[in-house]
Amino acid sequence: MDAPLESLIAQLPEKTVITDPVSMEPYRYDWAHDETAGMPLAVVRPTDADQVQTTMRWASEHRVPVVPRGAGSGLSGGSTAVEQGLVLSLDRMRSVEVDPNLRIAVVEPGALNVEVKRAAAEHGLWYPPDPSSYEMCSIGGNLATNAGGLCCVKYGVTTDYVLALDVVLADGTKLQLGGPRLKDVAGLSLIKLFVGSEGLLGVITRGILRLIPAQPSRSTLVAIYDDVETAARSVVEMCRNIRPSMVELMDNASINAVEDYRAMGLDRSAGAMLIIQSDAPGESCSREISVLQQICDTVGARETFVTDDPEEGEMFAEGRRVAFHAIEKRGSIMLEDVGAPLPVLPELITGIAAIAARHRVEIPTVAHAGDGNTHPIVVYDASDPDSTERAARAFAEVMSLAISLGGTITGEHGVGRLKKAALPDQLGPEVMEVSRRIKAALDPQGILNPGAVL
Amino acid sequence: MDAPLESLIAQLPEKTVITDPVSMEPYRYDWAHDETAGMPLAVVRPTDADQVQTTMRWASEHRVPVVPRGAGSGLSGGSTAVEQGLVLSLDRMRSVEVDPNLRIAVVEPGALNVEVKRAAAEHGLWYPPDPSSYEMCSIGGNLATNAGGLCCVKYGVTTDYVLALDVVLADGTKLQLGGPRLKDVAGLSLIKLFVGSEGLLGVITRGILRLIPAQPSRSTLVAIYDDVETAARSVVEMCRNIRPSMVELMDNASINAVEDYRAMGLDRSAGAMLIIQSDAPGESCSREISVLQQICDTVGARETFVTDDPEEGEMFAEGRRVAFHAIEKRGSIMLEDVGAPLPVLPELITGIAAIAARHRVEIPTVAHAGDGNTHPIVVYDASDPDSTERAARAFAEVMSLAISLGGTITGEHGVGRLKKAALPDQLGPEVMEVSRRIKAALDPQGILNPGAVL
Numbered sequence: 001m002d003a004p005l006e007s008l009i010a011q012l013p014e015k016t017v018i019t020d021p022v023s024m025e026p027y028r029y030d031w032a033h034d035e036t037a038g039m040p041l042a043v044v045r046p047t048d049a050d051q052v053q054t055t056m057r058w059a060s061e062h063r064v065p066v067v068p069r070g071a072g073s074g075l076s077g078g079s080t081a082v083e084q085g086l087v088l089s090l091d092r093m094r095s096v097e098v099d100p101n102l103r104i105a106v107v108e109p110g111a112l113n114v115e116v117k118r119a120a121a122e123h124g125l126w127y128p129p130d131p132s133s134y135e136m137c138s139i140g141g142n143l144a145t146n147a148g149g150l151c152c153v154k155y156g157v158t159t160d161y162v163l164a165l166d167v168v169l170a171d172g173t174k175l176q177l178g179g180p181r182l183k184d185v186a187g188l189s190l191i192k193l194f195v196g197s198e199g200l201l202g203v204i205t206r207g208i209l210r211l212i213p214a215q216p217s218r219s220t221l222v223a224i225y226d227d228v229e230t231a232a233r234s235v236v237e238m239c240r241n242i243r244p245s246m247v248e249l250m251d252n253a254s255i256n257a258v259e260d261y262r263a264m265g266l267d268r269s270a271g272a273m274l275i276i277q278s279d280a281p282g283e284s285c286s287r288e289i290s291v292l293q294q295i296c297d298t299v300g301a302r303e304t305f306v307t308d309d310p311e312e313g314e315m316f317a318e319g320r321r322v323a324f325h326a327i328e329k330r331g332s333i334m335l336e337d338v339g340a341p342l343p344v345l346p347e348l349i350t351g352i353a354a355i356a357a358r359h360r361v362e363i364p365t366v367a368h369a370g371d372g373n374t375h376p377i378v379v380y381d382a383s384d385p386d387s388t389e390r391a392a393r394a395f396a397e398v399m400s401l402a403i404s405l406g407g408t409i410t411g412e413h414g415v416g417r418l419k420k421a422a423l424p425d426q427l428g429p430e431v432m433e434v435s436r437r438i439k440a441a442l443d444p445q446g447i448l449n450p451g452a453v454l
Numbered sequence: 455m456d457a458p459l460e461s462l463i464a465q466l467p468e469k470t471v472i473t474d475p476v477s478m479e480p481y482r483y484d485w486a487h488d489e490t491a492g493m494p495l496a497v498v499r500p501t502d503a504d505q506v507q508t509t510m511r512w513a514s515e516h517r518v519p520v521v522p523r524g525a526g527s528g529l530s531g532g533s534t535a536v537e538q539g540l541v542l543s544l545d546r547m548r549s550v551e552v553d554p555n556l557r558i559a560v561v562e563p564g565a566l567n568v569e570v571k572r573a574a575a576e577h578g579l580w581y582p583p584d585p586s587s588y589e590m591c592s593i594g595g596n597l598a599t600n601a602g603g604l605c606c607v608k609y610g611v612t613t614d615y616v617l618a619l620d621v622v623l624a625d626g627t628k629l630q631l632g633g634p635r636l637k638d639v640a641g642l643s644l645i646k647l648f649v650g651s652e653g654l655l656g657v658i659t660r661g662i663l664r665l666i667p668a669q670p671s672r673s674t675l676v677a678i679y680d681d682v683e684t685a686a687r688s689v690v691e692m693c694r695n696i697r698p699s700m701v702e703l704m705d706n707a708s709i710n711a712v713e714d715y716r717a718m719g720l721d722r723s724a725g726a727m728l729i730i731q732s733d734a735p736g737e738s739c740s741r742e743i744s745v746l747q748q749i750c751d752t753v754g755a756r757e758t759f760v761t762d763d764p765e766e767g768e769m770f771a772e773g774r775r776v777a778f779h780a781i782e783k784r785g786s787i788m789l790e791d792v793g794a795p796l797p798v799l800p801e802l803i804t805g806i807a808a809i810a811a812r813h814r815v816e817i818p819t820v821a822h823a824g825d826g827n828t829h830p831i832v833v834y835d836a837s838d839p840d841s842t843e844r845a846a847r848a849f850a851e852v853m854s855l856a857i858s859l860g861g862t863i864t865g866e867h868g869v870g871r872l873k874k875a876a877l878p879d880q881l882g883p884e885v886m887e888v889s890r891r892i893k894a895a896l897d898p899q900g901i902l903n904p905g906a907v908l
Contacts, residue, residue, distance in 0.1 A: 100694070101797045124695065146639045157637060159646065160614060175884050180795045182825040183611060183865035185600045185650050186873075186880050187907065188889045192613065192646030196639050213695050240554070241578065241667050281738035288735075341634045343555045371636040411637035419640075427641050430629050434896065435642045441895035442888065453641065 005042055008058040012051055018043040027089055028081040030074035032335075034417050038083025040067075045089045049166060049174060049205035052088070056203065057172035059086055065450045066170075068199040070109055070138030075335050076416025078145065078198045078452050085450075088203060090140050098123050098211070102180045104163060105209045109140020113147075116209065125211040128155035131412070132321040143204050146196030148412030150317065151215075153370035154245040154279075157412065159195040164208035167194050167201075170443040180208055193438075198414050199449035201442045218245060219289045220313030221276040223296040224267050224303040228252070228353070228365070231272035232346040234299040235369040238276070238292050239342060246277035247370030248320045251349075254327060254364040254377075258319050261326030266319060270302070274369065275316045323366045324377070330362070332382035334395045334418070339373040340407030351401045352376045359394040361387070373411035396422065415453045423453065459496055462512040466505055472497040481543055482535040484528035486789075488871050492537025494521075499543045503620060503628060503659035506542065510657065511626035513540055519904045520624075522653040524563055524592030529789050530870025532599065532652045532906055539904075542657060544594050552577050552665070556634045558617060559663045563594020567601075570663065579665040582609035585866070586775040597658050600650030602866030604771065605669075607824035608699045608733075611866065613649040618662035621648050621655075624897040634662055647892075652868050653903035655896045672699060673743045674767030675730040677750040678721050678757040682706070682807070682819070685726035686800040688753040689823040692730070692746050693796060700731035701824030702774045705803075708781060708818040708831075712773050715780030720773060724756070728823065729770045777820045778831070784816070786836035788849045788872070793827040794861030805855045806830045813848040815841070827865035850876065869907045877907065 009017045018024055019042045027043045041064065046052045059066045065085030072079055081087050093108035096115050100123040105116050113127075113134040120127045130149035131137050137147070143165070148157045164178030177191045178184060194201055225231040228251045235247055250258070250273045255266050266273065274296065278288040289306055296304050307313055327333060340348040349365060352374070356363035367374035376398055380391030399409040399422040409415070409422045424432050436454055439446070463471045472478055473496045481497045495518065500506045513520045519539030526533055535541050547562035550569050554577040559570050567581075567588040574581045584603035585591050591601070597619070602611045618632030631645045632638060648655055679685040682705045689701055704712070704727045709720050720727065728750065732742040743760055750758050761767055781787060794802040803819060806828070810817035821828035830852055834845035853863040853876040863869070863876045878886050890908055893900070 101690075102795055103694070146643065148637050152637070156610075156614065159643065160610065169888070173884050173888075175888060176882065177885060179860050179862070181793050181860070181862055181865070182796065183602050183606070183793055183822070183827045184862040185866055185868055186862050186864050186877060187869065187885065188654070188892060189600065189613065189646050189650045190885065190888065190892075192643050192649075193892075195646075196643045200642070213697060236555075240557070243667060281734055282741065283737050284735035339635050339637055341556055342636065368637070373637045406633050406635070408633070408635055408638040408640050410640050411635070412639055414639055415641065423640060428630065430627050431631060431641065431644065434623070434627075434629060434644065437895040438642060438644075438647075438892060441891040 008055065011054050016045055016051060027069065027087045030072045030077060030079040032075055032077035032416060032418050034077035034080040037080045038085065040081045040087045041084050043087040043089055045092050047092050049168060052168045052203055052205050053172045053174055055086065055088060056168050056170060059447055060171045060445065063445055063447060065447050067449050068203045070141030071112065071136055073133050073137040074141060074416060075413045077418045078414050078416035080417055082450060098125065100125065103211045104180050105211055107139050107207050107209060109138060109204050111139050113137050113139055113142055120211045121214065124214050126214045127161065127209055127211055129158045129161060132324060139207065140204055143195055143207055144198055145414035148368065148373065150246050150248060150368060153247050153368065154243050159192055161210045162191055162195055162207060163210050165191050165194055165204055166206035168203045168205055170445060170448050198416065198453050200439055200453055216279045216281050217310060218277045218279045218313055219285050219306060219308045220316060221289050221292050221304060221306050222316055223274040223301040224270045225272040226302050228272035229346045229350050230300040231274050232349050232369065234274060234296050234301065236343055236345060237299055238295045239370050242288060242292060244276050244292060244370060245279040246275065248275040249367040249369035250320060250323060251365045253362060254323045254366045257326040257330060257364055258323055261329055262322060264315060264319050275320055277313060320366060327364050327377045327379060331379045334378040334391055336376040336395065336398050337410045337413040338398055338402035338407060339411035340402055340405045342372040344405045345369060345372050348374060348402060348405055348407065352398055355394050355397045355401065359390040361391050361394050363394065371411065417452050420453060462509065465508050470499055470505060481523065481541045484526045484531060484533040486529055486531035486870060486872050488531035488534040491534045492539065494535040494541045495538050497541040497543055499546050501546050503622060506622045506657055506659050507626045507628055509540065509542060510622050510624060513901055514625045514899065517899055517901060519901050521903050522657045524595030525566065525590055527587050527591040528595060528870060529867045531872045532868050532870035534871055536904060552579065554579065557665045558634050559665055561593050561661050561663060563592060563658050565593050567591050567593055567596055574665045575668065578668050580668045581615065581663055581665055583612045583615060586778060593661065594658055597649055597661055598652055599868035602822065602827065604700050604702060604822060607701050607822065608697045613646055615664045616645055616649055616661060617664050619645050619648055619658055620660035622657045622659055624899060624902050652870065652907050654893055654907055670733045670735045671764060672731045672733045672767055673739050673760060673762045674770060675743050675746050675758060675760050676770055677728040677755040678724045679726040680756050682726035683800045683804050684754040685728050686803050686823065688728065688750050688755065690797055690799060691753055692749045693824050696742060696746060698730050698746060698824060699733040700729065702729040703821040703823035704774060704777060705819045707816060708777045708820045711780040711784060711818055712777055715783055716776060718769060718773050729774055731767060774820060781818050781831045781833060785833045788832040788845055790830040790849065790852050791864045791867040792852055792856035792861060793825065793865035794856055794859045796826040798859045799823060799826050802828060802856060802859055802861065806852055809848050809851045809855065813844040815845050815848050817848065825865065871906050874907060
């Protein structure tokens with residue numbers, strides 16, 4: 001390809017376009033570290049939507065592939081550079097403005113999730129979606145993947161908080177969708193279509209997010225189990241009538257990985273641990289927690305304890321959040337994001353253990369259990385081809401298992417490149433075909449994030 | 455058009471296809487009673503998705519327009535028959551099955567919203583979305599318009615509760631989207647695209663709706679104001695920090711219309727009335743209600759009172775719900791559904807009053823005030839051309855006013871045919887163009903609900 005990159009450089013401010021291979025290197029991968037990543041022609045780091053439009057017009061004219069990118073913390077290879085393409089990094093577009101009267105945050109895509117939360121908190125407001133990586137993931141990436149998190153069992157996922165989006169299409173056209181109004185059904189639900197579209201349909205340059213009043217104080221219930229299946233059964237039972245604000249699960253391997261990584265006094269002998277929170281207001285909170293505790297005890301927890309101390313509660317939640325980093329220390333990893341209907345969560349979890357045993361790989365599992373969304377993490381030795389092959393087989397089988405249980409290959413991370421092969425198994429040919437038609441309607445040349453999802 | 459209707463009739467069970475003009479008459483209109491409705495070739499009343507597919511295949515082959523239809527309670531003319539087209543009425547597909555373990559309702563489109571609510575309640579579960587017409591509107595229509603209601607100020611709208619959809623496309627292909635899982639980001643967000651698509655993209659034949667635990671008991675606060683603008687200011691103030699489960703507004707004209715229609719002892723002299731509910735659990739409920747009451751008093755309510763009696767509370771909510779029918783008794787009506795960002799709700803409401811005065815028409819207004827979503831109802835005399843013209847002008851100006859305030863022409867009813875002319879003013883040419891491209895990608899012949907929305 002010999003696209004005249006100079007003509008793009010000339011249209012953008014100095015230092016917006018990077019072409020030095022060493023400087024480009026960090027922009028080639030997200031956390032999935034897809035080894036098939038190409039060497040881009042350039043990395044473009046715009047500071048406003050106009051520059052995004054300029055870039056897309058140029059790319060469209062010269063049919064150059066473009067991979068949009070936020071903070072690069074994606075776990076599915078959704079931001080993997082394409083050979084001789086552009087990486088369009090939104091990391092310099094970071095403004096966050098909160099309007100307390102409208103109860104909104106107007107955000108640029110490069111702003112971190114935590115920056116949105118902080119800006120909201122300054123006004124006594126709250127932006128709920130909280131991926132475990134909230135301190136380092138960008139809000140643009142959250143929008144592109146419809147990210148979830150820990151509190152979404154009660155408060156929903158990213159799409160539930162999006163009131164407006166500005167999106168630059170493949171041809172450089174900028175759409176302004178929605179506005180700071182709480183209900184709006186004028187026209188097709190295009191905002192919802194762009195949320196979770198993983199860079200395939202357009203580049204999000206601005207969003208308006210709905211904020212809600214600050215979360216009330218929480219109480220935390222920790223339940224220790226001899227085995228993970230009983231823990232999963234407790235989750236099914238408790239979610240039948242109650243809406244806790246967090247229901248996280250860690251299995252024995254992930255508990256031990258976290259303890260190795262950062263000693264926090266977790267019970268290394270536990271088969272599984274549940275971390276449950278309630279934020280019901282006032283006296284209802286302790287009442288709700290005590291009902292939850294009773295359920296855990298009845299279903300078969302070995303030990304349960306409650307803390308109203310926010311710091312102690314946060315310590316357990318933080319233990320859960322660092323699990324990914326802790327497990328990463330144990331070898332190379334393939335991170336799953338499979339989900340299942342809640343009642344079959346126990347079958348999913350025991351099935352994963354069986355797959356691990358069959359392929360002789362370690363698969364520590366943490367889960368947003370209240371949503372039926374699990375993160376089995378396949379650990380392997382990348383220098384050993386046999387281990388790598390067994391891991392890859394286990395990775396694929398976990399997704400097949402989820403599909404066979406009526407579940408999904410991805411609950412919140414997105415398909416990216418890593419789960420692309422399994423997507424048709426879940427969606428079927430008709431849905432794949434319609435998805436391709438919509439992709440073609442918005443990006444007829446197919447220059448946006450080629451190789452991902454479809 | 456001389457499509458061989460006999461060939462469709464032959465493929466469907468007896469009595470599925472109606473061609474007798476008298477029997478077809480009720481299927482030509484929804485509640486908007488669009489006088490431009492055509493005389494359909496036939497009304498098809500399938501009893502399962504196979505028959506919907508048969509019908510769409512036939513219509514596609516013969517390029518016959520198809521207008522899908524639920525209970526016909528739409529208020530925007532979204533279900534208005536097309537000359538020599540088919541009306542595809544889903545009123546015989548009414549099954550509702552609740553699975554309490556999965557906490558879902560599996561519904562067919564013709565089931566009424568109230569039937570879904572009742573089936574859920576039998577299991578101690580709740581389907582929140584509650585359009586005022588919930589006792590007579592179909593869940594399919596709710597899905598097609600992304601319907602709202604009274605409790606969505608706290609609990610969200612239809613799209614927030616949809617886990618899965620079966621959709622038959624224009625060419626008869628059936629898509630099965632989603633499943634009974636709480637989080638799923640595999641592929642494009644097609645479910646969300648079909649929700650609110652007003653019959654333009656496909657025919658919904660089945661849905662899986664998420665249910666939540668039954669709503670706790672509610673307390674009701676009624677606040678009476680001398681003028682509607684002060685009432686609106688109270689709403690802005692209270693929604694800053696609190697999430698009530700209902701915040702409805704009635705102005706003087708709608709209060710009097712309701713009293714004329716069904717005497718319930720409302721204060722006919724009030725400039726406006728707010729009906730506010732809290733369903734915060736336990737003791738928090740009365741605490742929240744007393745904070746809300748204090749806000750109303752401080753901002754300038756003439757009188758406030760609280761009731762914990764659910765029946766008395768429901769009586770006020772019911773008064774609000776019947777407003778549409780009550781106002782309908784006063785003449786011909788054009789029903790608006792305009793919304794605005796919450797802080798400018800007072801400007802929207804005073805602006806509507808100015809428009810009413812300027813055009814010498816009565817515009818009683820009720821509102822889901824906590825969402826900034828209002829229903830100004832233009833009352834006119836259809837037998838008087840001058841009155842009709844003034845009403846039409848007022849109707850258009852109210853939408854222009856909403857757009858100028860950063861609002862929307864429709865918060866929950868949909869665009870249909872009645873608001874079609876104003877849609878480009880709100881969305882702009884780029885968004886219209888992209889909407890048309892998506893429509894063309896899914897319905898290249900344009901046979902689905904032609905004349906509506908776009």
